[in-house]
Amino acid sequence: MAPADWYIIDNVDELDTPALVVYADRVQYNIDLVKTMIDDVLRLRPHVKTHKSIDVSRLMIDAGIAKFKCATIAEAEMLGMANASDVLLAYQLTGPKLKRFIELIKAYPQTSYSCLLDNQYTAGAISKAAVDDHITIAVYIDLNVGMNRSGIIPADALALYEVCANLPGIKLIGLHAYDGHIHDADYTIRQQRSDESMQPVLKLVDAIIAKGYHKPVVIAGGSPTFTILAKRAGFECSPGTFVYWDKGYQVAYPEQLFLPAxxxxxxxxxxxxxxxxxxxxxxxxxxxxxxxxxxxxxxxxxxxxxxxxxxxxxxxxxxxxxxxxxxxxxxxxxxxxxxxxxxxxxxxxxxxxxxxxxxxxxxxxxxxxx
Structure with missing residues (x-):
């Protein structure tokens, strides 16, 4: 057990305030811990929105974590600079962002980039941009599993999946199902709600396979449902807050034993x-x-x-x-x-x-x- 005064900085008088400080040993502890909470490290796809740091990204890469998720072009470029091998930009790209994304793909060829889409208009725009630039863009269909922020409902997604599978310049990899609306403190309720939100996704996966397509990769969840979705074979999981942790999650999710870092x-x-x-x-x-x-x-x-x-x-x-x-x-x-x-x-x-x-x-x- 850590001493009660673990956070005290002996030379704090040299530090101007306010300041953000990170305790490197605790960051490493949290990275090591998250790997033990899933059966295969290749199913981890941490979100980098918490730390936004090349240094932390490299600690994860050195620990054997190969896949990442991010929300902005800058975060995606940061991961390219860190030599991450597989990066999902979990955002639907329109206008200049699509052009920037193509520049990113060309600038960091060692990194396999992908993005999200949830409608035929965007699919067509990505297809045309990819063909015009003589590249292939990897995509995931973004599903609305209850967050009601973006994404297509799973019941309507098969038709979109079939369209995307036949568009030039697009490589369709799988499905993205973020459940940020599920953050109940009671683990039993959280698990029940998670299971309910994923049932339409599993039904969609079966329908895709029945149509003769390869089994799609499913990227699901965030920190609150990580321990639940980690038990679902084949799902890639995207916790992010774990690396630094915070008071809110420490109180709400005591089953996750990460350290404030x-x-x-x-x-x-x-x-x-x-x-x-x-x-x-x-x-x-x-x-x-x-x-x-x-x-x-x-x-x-x-x-x-x-x-x-x-x-x-x-x-x-x-x-x-x-x-x-x-x-x-x-x-x-x-x-x-x-x-x-x-x-x-x-x-x-x-x-x-x-x-x-x-x-x-x-x-x-x-x-x-x-």
């Missing part, structure tokens, strides 16, 4: 009233989409009650006779790590309780070179 370091910068303290961790420094009480949890100040949050400041009620002073360091575990990481251009690495270097959050930008 990234924190936000902040300082008390003002004592405006007897009970109040002001902290340099505003909207620009921690994800603010959750209610005020569930944005950050300070490991060394769990009693704080937040009363206000603005662009540069977080105000908290510390109680009568509190001990806080201007300059005090606070170690914050975000409730939602992914958008919090995107607020920082670099993650400061911590090893043996010391600041040792940095990992650039290179894919937070909308564009790297392409």
């Amino acid at each position: 990234a924190l936000l370091i902040a300082r008390v910068i003002s004592l405006p009233e007897e009970r109040k303290i002001c902290i340099d961790l505003g909207h620009k420094s921690v994800s603010a989409e959750n209610e005020l009480a569930k944005r950050v949890y300070f490991l060394n100040a769990p009693e704080l009650k937040f009363t206000g949050h603005s662009e540069e400041h977080l105000v908290a009620d510390a109680g009568i006779g509190h001990h806080y002073k201007v300059g005090d360091i606070l170690y914050g575990l975000p409730y939602h790590i992914c958008p919090s990481v995107a607020l920082y251009e670099r993650a400061i690495t911590i090893e043996n309780k010391l600041v040792t270097g940095e990992w650039k959050t290179i894919a937070r930008d909308r564009k790297i070179t392409i």
Whole structure:
């Protein structure tokens, strides 16, 4: 068991705040752990939206993880720079993004790229662009299994699958089924809802095979249903948050024993009233989409009650006779790590309780070179 003060940084006075820090040994632990939670590492296709880092991607590649999922052209290029072998850009490409994707394919020939589509118009556009550029673009049909954000419902997808299978310039690989609407804390309910959402997908797979096509690859799920879908033979699974973990998932999914590996370091910068303290961790420094009480949890100040949050400041009620002073360091575990990481251009690495270097959050930008 890790000591209670595992997060303390001995030379923290050298660190300007707010800062994103990552504990390299814990990142490696989480990568090693996720591999034990599935029967075949080749069924892992981690999403890189959490870390957006070449350094973390390379740690995964060195651990034998060969496939990845991402959501932006920049994330896809970052993976190409890391020499990832197989990358799904889990996004439907239109307009300039399709042109950029083709440039990406040409710029990183060592990486096999694929993308999503959910309608015949996009399929035709991808086919034409591929033929015009004398390339083949690998695609997955994006399915709506309850998220109601994008994708075609499985019952209507067979016709689209047949169209795509016959279009020039397209290589149809399989199906993508993201279940981000399933995040129940109760594991039994989560499993039931996951099973229900995947039944139409399994029925579609059978229908595709019955039509004489090869069995499609199915990429499914995210972190909340990872432990459930990992038990489904043949499915590729796409957890992402596991690599850094956060307070929200730590509370909601206790069966997943990942370690918090990234924190936000902040300082008390003002004592405006007897009970109040002001902290340099505003909207620009921690994800603010959750209610005020569930944005950050300070490991060394769990009693704080937040009363206000603005662009540069977080105000908290510390109680009568509190001990806080201007300059005090606070170690914050975000409730939602992914958008919090995107607020920082670099993650400061911590090893043996010391600041040792940095990992650039290179894919937070909308564009790297392409």
